[in-house]
Structures are given as structure tokens and as C-alpha cells.
Amino acid sequence: MKDTLKDINRPHWSGLAERVGKIDDGYLSLDRNENLDEIYINQVVDILKNKIDLSKFNRYADYYNYYNQLSDFFNISTDNMIITGGCDEAIRLSFEACINPPAYLKKESYLRINPTYRGAECNVADLGVTHYVVDEDEDNIITALKKYKPALFYICSPNNPSGKVYSETFIGTLCKTFPDTYIFIDNTYADYTDVCYHDYIKYKNCIIAKSFSKIWGLAGMRMGLILGHKETIDEISKIRPVMSVSAITLELVSYLINNYSIVEDTIKRNKDGIDYIYKYFSRSNVYTEPYINHIILDPPTGLIDKLNSQKLLYPIMKDYSIWAIKLTTMPISQCLNIFK
Template structure:
């Protein structure tokens, strides 16, 4: 057998072989959980024909439409098949073996995966056990020895966003030290503070975004970069032959023409988020101050998370495992879903807490 590259020997990836997640209540991966309207789905269906299937993708019109939506010049945008490939393209363009990069955890796993694949030396700063993060310390670590520094705005596991002042300080400090500044805005539109407004002033800034979260198109795999045209031209050099599939282009293009679908989802999600947060808090369970379509709850401090997960699995409701960091393993991320399903989840948690209380009372007797 031919040996793999030495750098890949340290990379461990787990293949998803679990049961299908289709047609279940998905609180585990922060997808859109309110269905698109039947009219919108029919609009997409009506545009699918033989030419779409047999012709290589033509993303040009989508670039123009997206540039207009973002109020950015077209030459500042570059699409990819998911934001994970947008991130990979940055490593392909800028990162060499032994380059230092600065990451935070929890954070999007693919940054750490690509760091290993490309031989980078990752330095990591953690959120503390109460989900607080020392932004001053993080920014203070940035110096000219780093090649790349990453900040999620907001964080994809906790849902909190860096204060706008700290986000700006992060971008400025990277610029002053000649460090590639990557701001991951996968949850753009749920949160209205964006680093994209700084692209004019900072030449080292690259913003990464996704069509999977607020846009709700996780199944079509669409992501994109925003940066100075010179940076986009450099990243373009490692672009695959076709950055998006024809179906992804069709779906994304159609959604930009039907922005009400996104606006209604964001509005409903805010209501779901408020209900879920209050529900956990009323049960005495601490939660994160999320601005996204999910919340982190300190469920494991009171009851075994695996018990709750097993009960909900039987009801067709999927939740995520606890955070993998040892000091954060009391916390679990719950994606928002329509309120009736959130009521079911809260009822299961309430029953588990009550059973624990009764067991404690019986033990005292």
C-alpha cells in the first residue's frame, strides 16, 4: 500500500454512518428548521430542466446579483462549494508548513483540520467554563510571528459575538502586524455587525460566509469570501474549475430573488430563540447570550445529557453531544426549532430534573 503524506498521519476524521437526519426535528447542526414556502420550492423546481443538468455551471449572473445584494463590487467576491472550501482555499493560498495560526475554541473544526493538513502550528485560546472569552488576551497575542489569525463573528458553538470594538481591534492588530485576518461570519444576517464594512480600510482582511445558516440552504453547499480584489485574485488561483454546481447557483439565485423567505425565517428564529432561552432559564439552567439560531445550555451540570439525548432521539428530535473540551462538557448546543418542538424538549428536561429531585428526596429519607 502506498503511504500517505506524513502530515496526514496526524489527521483523524470520522465518517458519518449514522441514521438519516431527513424528516426529523434537527436541533443538532443549526440548519433552517422552518420549511421554505411551497411557492419557493416550486419556483426552484420549475427552473430545473435538461440544460441545467447537462451544461457546466455558469455563475456569472449570480456574482452580479450577490454583489448587488451585498453592496460590494463583484471583484471582491469568490464563491465556493460551502464555506469549508472557502477556508481551505485560504490555507492553499497563504499557509505553508510551520506557519503559525491563532485559533479559538470552541470554533469551527475545519480550521484545526486544515491546520494539520497543511502543517501549520496552531495556537489556541479557549472560552472559559462559563463561556466567557478574554478578547484582550487573544488580540494581545497577535504579533508578526503569526501568518493567520481567526475570529468567529458570532461564535458557531456559543452564539455570542465579539464586542464591535474588539472585532475592530482584532482586524486592526492583524493589519499592523502583517497577519492574515480571517473573520468567519457563517451566521451573517442573524447578527448585524459585520467585518465586511472594514474591507475598504484593511488590506489583510478576509471575511468568510455561508449560505447554510440564515439563508437556510445547507443542502446546496454554498459559501463565499469577501475581501480586497487583490486578495480575491490570489485566492482565485487555487479555485477548482467550477466553484458551484449548477443546482447551487439556481437555488442561491432564486433565494436572492425571494428574500422574504430569509426575512421571515430570521424573524421566526428570534422568537424561537427567546422562547428556548426563557424555558431553560425558568428551569434554572444557565444559557449563552446567543444572537444566532441556537443556544448553549449548561444542561450537564444538572442531569446526564446522554439520557436526554436518548429520550429525544426516540421522539425524532436530534440534539448535539456535549462540547468536547473537558472544561466545557456540561454545555450542549441546541438549535432553535418551532416553539411546539421546543416545548417538547423543555418538557423532557423538566421531567428529568423532577426525577432527579425525587431520587434525592428518597435518598434523604
């Protein structure tokens, strides 16, 4: 077993028994930024039951046609993408491919913004490299990149949890100014903004990770993408798992791309829900920006009682304040049911 695993504290799935019990008991999870849009969920269930060829389950999917379809959809060559089992696998593969292990004696380091998604930490913990963090401020990021010269810099935009969005110019500047650092952009919440970094995959050090778990609503189906320069993609491809995405997932994504208005409609309903929630809590102490489908706030008087009288799962956010909680947002009609 790798020595670097010994000091890592990451409990087995069984640690989630309490949460699973609550979900089985009908609790609504407002803690994981899933797409809770009931109209969309019903549409996807209908697609799964009636519109796609479920008999493909017993075959290994041939990714070729799906690559071509994704290439047309994102207007990016198939040479510049890898299909992954969610953004998490995109993170893992990129980190493993781009950061040399300690035995390589290059003394490589890794830098990430803080706070951010915990996967950024989990996926580097066993790599044995020096791990630095920097706050979300643009100037501090540039200073830290100059100081630490990391092999890879993880930046998440829109950032989970803050909702901060980095401008295209800023990301472009990072890619241009630090050619010896892989600039890894976790773009899981891309659909909540109009900002797009895809042009920067012309730089060999730019890697963009996408997810179909959030607005596309496919968290349980596991689908993501790595976008990057051809030479970078060629290298990362060498360690990709043989086939990590299921045939049914690929068929569903394909159907949704061919019928993209279904996704566009849920994007609209979810964005309207975000606007509604931020207005609804405009007089509260809110810690996040509205470019991600959650809000972190100090709950106004009466809110906790209201939430606790319903079967809702929501996390306490101690890093913000002793009262702060996080709530995944939803389309307006569903918000009204909870906050009425």
C-alpha cells in the same frame, strides 16, 4: 502522500453510519444548526419544483450573472468576492492561499480562538504549520497575536459554539493593528446579529467567509462566499476549484435574492424561536449567547426523558459539564411541539 497527513485522525464518512441510520429512520437532527423552519423548507421545495429552470443541470454554470447579482445584494464589488462551495471551502482556500507551507522556511504559524468550529482545525491540520489557540477574550487575543505573529488568525463571529459576537470596532482594530496577519472572520451565523464587518475588506489582511447553509437553509446545496480586498481575492482566486457550486444551487440562490422577503421571514421566525427558547430555559444553566441558532444547557429535570421519547438527535457537550447538551433552535410553533 503528504507526510503531514500521517498523524491526522479524521475518519472516513463511513464512521457516520449510525447517525445516517437514525436520520433515515425519521430522526430530527438538532445537532447541526440547520434551518429547520418547516414553512421555509416547504417554500424552497416549491421553488425548486416549480419556479426555477431545472434543465440547467446538464450545463456548467457561467458564474458571471450570479456574481453581479451577489454584488448588488451585498453592495460589494465583484472584484471583492469569490463564490465557494459553502463556508468550508472558503476556509480551505483562504488557509491554503495565506499560510506558507513549511518548506518555504518562513516558520509560519496559525492562531485560532477556542472553542470554535472544528473546520478551523481540520483545514489547517495538514498544512504543517505551528498551531496556537487562544480563548475568546479580546485582550487575550491581542496578546496572543502580538506574541505568535501568526500568518493567519481564525476568528468566528458569532462564534460556534458560544454565540459570542465580536464588535465591529474590535475586528477593525485587529485588521489595523496586525497588517502582517490575515484576520479570517468566519461569519457563517451573520444573520443572527446586526453586526457587519464588510467595511473592513478595505484592509488587505481582512478576509470574511459567508455561508448560505444556516439561515438561508441551503446546507445541502453548498454555497458560500469569500469577501476581501481585491488584491487578496485575486491571489486566492488562483487556487479556486474550476466550478464547485452546482448550477441548480446558483439558480436557487438567485431566486431567493430576487424574492428576499422569503428569507427575511425565516430569519424572523428563527430569531423569535431563539428568544423563545432562551426564555423557556431562563432558569437553567445556559452556556451560550442567543446569536446563533442553538442553545447549550444543563437540561432541567424531565427534559432528557421528554427529548428521548421523541425521535431527536442532539449532542452531549462534555466540554461544558457532564450533563450539558446542545439543541438547534427552531421557530416557536415547532419548539412548542417538542417542549410542550
